[in-house]
Amino acid sequence: MEPSASRRRRPPGANLWRAVRHNRKATAGALLLLFFLVLAIFPGQIAPYSYASTNFAPALPPSAAHWFGTTALGQDIFSQLVYGTRESLIIAFAVGGLSTFISVIVGVSAAYLRGFADGVLSLFTDVLLVIPTFPLIILIAAYVRSAGLLTIIIVLGLLGWSYGARQLRSQVLSLRDRDFLESARVRGERSLYIIVVEVLPTMTSLIVASFLGAALYAVLTAAGLQFIGLGDPNAQSWGTMLYWAENNEALGAGMPLWAIMPGVCVALLGASFALLNYAFDEISNPALRPVRKMMKADLDGLDTAARLRNVPRASRLGREA
C-alpha cells in the first residue's frame, strides 16, 4: 500500500530559481546586477561616445545629445558611466572571489584542524578583523603612490577575507560533529575529501553570502580610494570620475551630475549585492521571510478538502447497509 503521492524529483538548481523568482528582493538585486553586467560587457554598443574623448563643450547641462551633460574637460558623462562599469565589476568579482577563496581556506582549515593551528589562524583572523583596514589601505596606497587596478584588487582581497573566514569557521565548528561527517570519518575518508565533498556543499549559502558581502565591500572601498585620489587618475572608473569631479568643484560649478551620477552607479551596484545578500539570508532562514497572513481562502480550502476526500456521509451509511 503506497503512501500518498511522493514529490517529483526536482533538478538541483530549480529550487534556487524558484526561490529567487518568488523573493522580490532577490529579483530586484538580480535584475540590477544583470543590467550592470550588460553595460560592462557591451559598453561600445550602449555608450554613444568613448570615455576619454574631449570633443565636446565643457560643463554642458543634460540634453538629448548628452544625457547627463559633460564634464569640465568636455567628456560625455553618460559614456563615462557606461565605460566605467567594467572596472567596477571587475573589482567586485575579482576581490569577491579572492576574498572568498582565502576565507574558505582559512575558515574551514581552522575549524577542521582545531588545536594549535586553529588558535594561530583564528588569532590572525581576529587581528585582521579588528584593525581598521581602510586607513591601512590608505597608508599602503600612499606608499605605492598611485594604485592601479591590480594593486587595488590584491590589497583589497588580501585584507577583506577575515569576516567571511570567521563566519565559515563557526559554521564548520557547528557542523563538525554531525553524524554525516562522523560516518565519512568512519568510512576512512581523508580529511581533504571530507572537507571538499561533505562539508563545503552544506555551506554553499554561507559562501555565496560571503562572496556578495566581499563584492559589496570591494565596490565601495575601491570607489572611496579612487575618490580621495589614491587610485590611478587615468583609469576609467566611477571612482576616478568622482575624483575629477571633486577636483573641479563640480558641485559648486554647476556640474552636479558629474559628481552625483557616478555615486548613483556605485550605490546601485552596491545595492544589488546587498539585496541579493539579504534575500539569500531570507531564503536560507525561512524565519526571516515576510509573515504571511492566513486568508479566508485557506479556511474555505478546509471544507473543500474534506468534500474532495470522497468520504460518504454517516447518514447515508445507515441507509446503504
Add this chain to the structure above:
Amino acid sequence: MRFILRRTGFFLFTMWAAVTVNFVIPRLMPGNPALAMIARYKGHINGQALKALELLFGVKAHVNIVSEYFTYLDNIIHGRFGTSYTFFPESVSHEVLQAIPWTLGLVGVTTILAFILGTLIGLVSAWRRGGLLDSMLPPIFVITSAFPYFWIALLCVWLFGIKLNWLPEFGGYAYQSTPGWQWSFISDVLVHSILPATTILVTSIGGWILTMRNNVISVLGEDYVRMARAKGLKPWTVMWGYAGRNAILPNLTGFAMSLGFVVSGAILVEFVFNYPGVGWMLLDAVSNEDYPLMQALFLLITLAVLTAVLLADIATALLDARTRDLA
C-alpha cells in the same frame, strides 16, 4: 574576570601587530619613500626631520634592523612620532591631539547614537512582525546600507549646502569665528556638524536596524520566549528582559566588528566636508606625503577602534553570564 583579561591581552597583541605592520610596510615598498622625500626636499630637511625619517623608514642601511625596531617601539610608546611636514615645525603629536576632539565629537557621538537608535528601531519592528514598520523597513534599509558614505555626503553638500544653502557644508566652523568656549563659537560648531552628522547617521543606522531585527526574530522563535508568554508576563517585560537582552548580544559583537567600516566612512565624510578631524588630517597628510603624520594617525585610529572593541566585549560580559563563565 578571566574573560576580560583575555580580551585585554588580545587588545595589546593587536596593538603590537598594528605597530609592527606600520614598521614593516614602508620597508617592503619598492623604493624607500624616505629616500624619495629626501631627494625632493634636498637641502630643506633639518636634523630633526631627518631623524624622524630615519626613525620611520630606516634610511641608514648599515643599522641593524632589529635594533632599529626596538628603537622604533620605544619611540612609539613614548609618543615620539616626529615632526610633521604639513604643519612644520609642529610635532606630530601636537597636531594629532588637535584633531582628536573633532572626530570624537562628530563620529563618536553619531556612531553611538546610530547604534542605540538602530537597535531600538530594530527591536520594535521585529516585535511587531507584519506591522507597518516591519514591512517597510527591511527593503529600504537594505538598499540604503549599501550606499557609499561619501556619496550621501556629496548629496548633502549639494542639496543642503549649495542648492538650498540652508547649512554650511565646509569645515568645522566658519573662518571668521574665533575658537573658544563662548556660545557663538559653540553654536557655530554645532551648525557645521549637522550635515556630516546626518550623513553618518543615515548611512550607518540601516545596518543596525537590520541586524537587530534579524537577531530579535531568531530570538523570538526560542523556547524561553514562548515560556515567558506561557508565564503570562506582560509583553513589555518579555520584549525587554527576554527578547531584547538576548538579541542585543550578537549585535554588540557586530558593533565591534563593523567599526572598521564606520571608520572608513567617517574618513570620507570628513574629507567631503573638510571637517578638521582625524580622518581629514590623514588624507591631508597623504596628499602632502607627510609620512610621520600618516603613521601616527593610523596608529591612533587603530587604538581607538581596539578600545571600542574592548568596551563592547566588557559590556557583553556584563550582560551575559555565559561569557563570563566560559572564558
Add this chain to the structure above:
Amino acid sequence: MKLRRRSGITDGAARTGALGGPGRFVERVQRLPGTRTDDAILEVRDLSVAYVTDAGLVMAVDRVDLDLARGEFLGVVGESGCGKSTLLFGIAQLLSPPARIVGGSVKFRGSEIAGLSDKQLRHIRWRDYSVVMQSAMNALNPVMTVAAQMRDVCRAHSEMSDLEIRERSAEVLRLVSIDPVHLDSHPHQLSGGMRQRAMIAMALLFTPDLVIMDEPTSALDVVAQRSLMVQIKELQQRLGFAVIFVTHDMSLVSNFSDRLAVMYAGQVAELGGTRQLFDFPLHPYTQGLLEAFPSIRGPKMHLQGIPGQPPDLAQPPPGCRFAPRCAKVTAPCLTIDPPLFDKNGDLVRCLLYKAGRPELGAAIFPSPQDRPGAGPSLSDLGVANPERTNDQ
C-alpha cells in the same frame, strides 16, 4: 501585605501558602487518580490546529477530543511529527505563527479559552495552569538567574513581597530536591537534570490545577528520566494537580499515567486507561508500537517495526490515515475516515471495532466528515443510550 484575589475561579481545595501568608504551605486534599467526577478541568472538543504555509493549510492536529479530570495523569504518546506537541501548545494557547487554531474549543474549568488573547489569558496563566517544556536549556532564559525568572512570574501574578517570593522560590526548589542555594545560578551552571527539575519547580509556584508537560524527560539520560518521573508522580499525588504529559516514550510514561492517548498523524488513534491499553491494545498502530518494545523479562522475540512512513499532513490520505501502513487494512479503510468507537471503555479510531455494521457502531464522538455544522445526532446512528465514558 495585600492579597490579590484570584478572579473568576472557585475551588474547594485549600490554596497554597503563597497567598495566605509567608511560608505557610497547605497541601491539597489528596484525590485518587482516575476518580470519576463531573469536575473535568479540561474539555477539548474538535480542536484543529493548522500551519499556514505557501502551499495552503497543513492540519497538524485534526479534530481532537480530550477530557481531563481533576488530578488525572494523562499521557499523550506518538511518534515525531504526529502533532502531540502542537496539540499541547494548542491547548495551552501558546501557538505562534504560522500555527493557529482553526476550529474547535478548549474549555478550562468550564470556560472557553481557545482564541483568547494573551492579555485575557494573563490572569489564569501560571496560576491555574502552567507549562513545562522539553529542553530546560532552551526554555530558561540564559541571561537571568533562576531566582529572577521565578521572581518575574510571581510579580506578574501576585503582590508578594520580594522576601515572600524568595521564600516561595526556595520552597518549590526544595520540593524537587534542589538546594535553594542554586537560586542565584544561571541555567548553564546547573546540570541537565537539575535544570529540568528547576523548570518543574517553577511550574508549581502557584500550585496550579493543571501542569502541561512537553517531553520534559527527552533531554535526560535514562536514570535521570526515571527519577524525574517518580518525582513528578509523587508531587502530583501530593499536590493534586492534573498532568498532560506528552512524550514519544510510551514505556516510560505508562508506569505513571492513569490514561494514555495515542496520537497518529494529527488524530487521536486510541484513548484509554493505561493498564487496559497495554494489556489489550486495540488500534493496529498501538499494537505495532507495543510490539516494537522488547521486554526485559519475556522470551526473546523478533522485534516488529511498523513499515512505511507517517502521511504527509499537507495531503492526508482519504480514509483512515494509518491504512497505508496497516497490516489489518480492509477495503472500507481506504475511503472512510473512522470516528472513535468505544470498546470496553477504550476509545479506538479503527473500523475493526465498528461491531459489524457502521451505523450501529457505538460512535461516541460523531464522525469527522460530518463537521462543520450540525451532524447527525447519535440516535440517528442507532446508538441507544449514548454516554461518555472516560476510563475503565
